């Protein structure tokens with residue numbers, strides 16, 4: 001059972017919050033989706049005081065982390081911020097938490113002056129991103145053995 005209040009979305013500011021975000025990702029991507037652990041974490045993860053390339057958000061309910069996502073601030077290929085690692089714990093899906101994570105990431109991008117965002121969507125999640133205004137472009141491609149398509153939105 002879930003409490004009535006929606007989870008709070010916070011920007012990750014401390015190593016402890018970063019660990020909570022990484023634990024959600026481990027359960028969703030490594031345990032559930034079988035993504036190799038060494039591919040799951042990269043240079044955009046780490047102590048928020050030291051990592052300047054990305055911002056992470058965390059959904060907390062009664063202090064427990066339920067979901068996360070990150071905004072990579074600029075991408076060499078196109079100069080636009082990229083959203084990624086959007087993950088909601090299985091038992092808490094379908095409650096609007098993924099959407100809340102996305103809207104918080106959009107706010108962070110807008111506050112920094114960006115007018116568009118790009119992401120690589122797992123094919124099963126394309127409908128989720130379409131509901132947030134994203135449109136798919138280009139062919140399917142494989143990343144960590146999972147089919148993806150690029151998607152874009154104007155903020």
Ligand code: COA
Nearest residue numbers: 086087088093094095096097098099121122124125127128
């Ligand atoms: N396909 C189509 N629509 C979807 C969907 C999907 N896979 N998942 C959610 N939606 C819809 C919901 O029905 C809801 O629609 P509504 O506004 O009409 O009610 C809307 O999108 C928002 O859904 P929400 O409850 O906020 O989504 P969620 O909290 O269940 O999170 C994911 C969605 C994809 C983040 C979640 O399923 C997840 O973590 N999956 C595993 C990790 C993953 O694949 N992440 C994406 C990597 S690209």
